[in-house]
Every structure is written in structure tokens, then in C-alpha cells.
Amino acid sequence: MGRKVGLSMAKARPLSPHLSVWRFQLPAVMSILHRMTGVAISTGTVLLAAWVIALASGEEAFALATVIISHPLGQLVLFGYSAVLFYHMCNGIRHLSWDFGYGLNIPAIYTTGRIAIMAAILMTACLWLYVYFA
Amino acid sequence: MKNDTTMRTPLKRVRGLGSAKAGVHHWWNQRLSAVAMVPLMLWAIFTVATLPGLTYADALMTVQHPVNATLLILFLGAGFWHASLGLQVVIEDYVSNEGTRMVLITAIKGGLILIGALAIFSVLRIAL
Numbered sequence: 001m002g003r004k005v006g007l008s009m010a011k012a013r014p015l016s017p018h019l020s021v022w023r024f025q026l027p028a029v030m031s032i033l034h035r036m037t038g039v040a041i042s043t044g045t046v047l048l049a050a051w052v053i054a055l056a057s058g059e060e061a062f063a064l065a066t067v068i069i070s071h072p073l074g075q076l077v078l079f080g081y082s083a084v085l086f087y088h089m090c091n092g093i094r095h096l097s098w099d100f101g102y103g104l105n106i107p108a109i110y111t112t113g114r115i116a117i118m119a120a121i122l123m124t125a126c127l128w129l130y131v132y133f134a
Numbered sequence: 135m136k137n138d139t140t141m142r143t144p145l146k147r148v149r150g151l152g153s154a155k156a157g158v159h160h161w162w163n164q165r166l167s168a169v170a171m172v173p174l175m176l177w178a179i180f181t182v183a184t185l186p187g188l189t190y191a192d193a194l195m196t197v198q199h200p201v202n203a204t205l206l207i208l209f210l211g212a213g214f215w216h217a218s219l220g221l222q223v224v225i226e227d228y229v230s231n232e233g234t235r236m237v238l239i240t241a242i243k244g245g246l247i248l249i250g251a252l253a254i255f256s257v258l259r260i261a262l
Contacts, residue, residue: 035224038217038220038221038224039220039221039224041217042217042220042221042246045213045214045217046249048253049210049214049249049250049252049253050249052197052206052210052253052256052257053252053253053256055190055193055194055197055256055260056255056256056257056259056260057256059190062190062193063190066188082179085175085179089171089172089175092168092171092172093172095168096165096168096169099165127179127183130183131183
């Protein structure tokens with residue numbers, strides 16, 4: 001009985017962080033993106049592992065992997081994988097600086113956030129310009 | 135108060151959502167693997183982007199190089215380690231049912247260990 005009352009009270013309590021009433025702000029969006037890109041990279045790394053396994057399995061398996069990678073859809077996945085990687089890496093460095101206590105104030109959080117996004121876009125652009133045109 | 139808590143086992147404490155004194159270990163490993171991944175990832179992207187060619191022989195030759203083989207194994211190890219720690223936190227945050235959570239974390243970690251082991255063995259087979 002007491003447990004039941006406790007549970008219903010627990011249900012009625014407001015839940016943080018009130019996602020439905022908050023306006024999205026840069027730091028919040030970047031934080032959510034860090035998680036989402038982390039999950040995406042995990043999947044992408046499994047694909048990279050599959051490529052290595054195909055290479056060790058022989059010429060036939062490797063040929064199939066090459067067909068998949070060379071297909072426009074495969075190239076799109078690779079592009080997405082690289083973009084997401086660069087974002088997670090740049091934003092991850094930002095997280096590491098916070099762990100050391102640097103940049104933990106509102107103006108710095110916005111500045112480093114913008115720098116991380118710009119750096120990720122720049123790195124992705126450089127990589128693909130190099131791959132296609134160099 | 136102190137005597138009251140020392141009688142409780144770590145399992146009892148963590149079930150009450152208190153500290154089981156293992157959180158810092160997970161947190162620290164997540165940072166260590168993150169720091170390791172920065173140079174390893176830059177190396178991996180640089181190596182793939184500057185591959186001499188895309189044929190079977192080119193790929194074999196690249197992976198066979200001792201430096202590349204070693205860094206690739208470290209990359210796969212640190213990458214799957216970091217992914218495993220990160221996915222664990224995501225599941226812990228969003229899956230509230232304890233049984234489902236435990237099954238999911240075990241399945242994902244098991245899957246990552248399997249794929250990581252396959253990939254590392256593949257590198258060794260190519261390189262040796």
C-alpha cells in the first residue's frame with residue numbers, strides 16, 4: 001500500500017529537463033548531437049571493421065566491399081561517417097577541456113561551440129576536396 | 135549513520151541508485167580512450183585518404199606495413215573500447231527497466247567484442 005502511494009507520487013513529479021517547454025539553444029543541440037554522432041560512429045566503425053575482415057577474407061569479399069564503397073550511396077555513407085567523426089572529435093576535445101576546468105562559462109561555451117562546428121565543417125570539406133580533386 | 139551504511143553491500147547501495155564506487159573508473163576510461171582516439175583517428179583518416187590505390191594488392195600492402203598494422207589494431211581496440219563505454223551510458227540513460235537494460239548492455243558489449251576481435255584477428259592475419 002505504502003509502496004503504491006509512493007509510486008503514484010513519483011509519477012506525478014515533474015521530470016527534468018522539460019524538453020517540451022525548452023527553446024533549443026546551441027549548447028543543448030551540440031550536446032544531443034554529441035550523443036547521436038557517437039552512436040552513429042559506433043555503427044560506422046562496425047562497417048570499417050567489416051572492410052578489414054573482408055580484406056583478410058580474400059579477393060572476392062574485398063571486391064564486394066569495393067563495389068559497396070564505390071556506389072554513390074556508399075560514398076554518401078562514407079561522407080556522413082567522416083562529417084560525424086570530425087564533429088564528435090572537435091566537440092570531444094571541447095568536452096576534454098571542460099574536464100580540465102577550462103572554458104566553463106557561458107560566453108566560452110558558445111565561442112568554442114561555434115569553433116568546433118566550423119572546424120568540423122572545414123575538416124570534412126578539406127578531406128573530400130582532397131579525395132575527389134587531388 | 136556511518137555504521138548504518140557500512141553494513142550495506144555495494145550491490146545494495148547501487149540498487150538504491152547511490153555510488154558503487156565504480157563510476158570514476160568508467161568516466162576515466164572514457165576520457166583515456168577519447169584522448170587515444172584523437173591521434174589514432176587523424177592517422178586513420180590520413181591513411182585512407184592517401185591510399186596509393188584502391189585495388190586488393192594496394193590495400194594488402196598498406197595493412198601489411200608494421201606501423202600501419204600496429205596503429206590499426208590500436209585504433210580498433212581503442213575505438214571499440216570507447217564505443218562500448220559510450221553506448222553503455224546511452225542505454226543506462228534511456229532504458230529504465232533493469233532487466234532490459236542489462237540484456238541490452240550485455241548484447242551490445244558482446245557484439246562489439248566479437249566484431250573487434252574479428253577485425254583485430256583479420257589485421258594480424260594480413261600482416262603476419
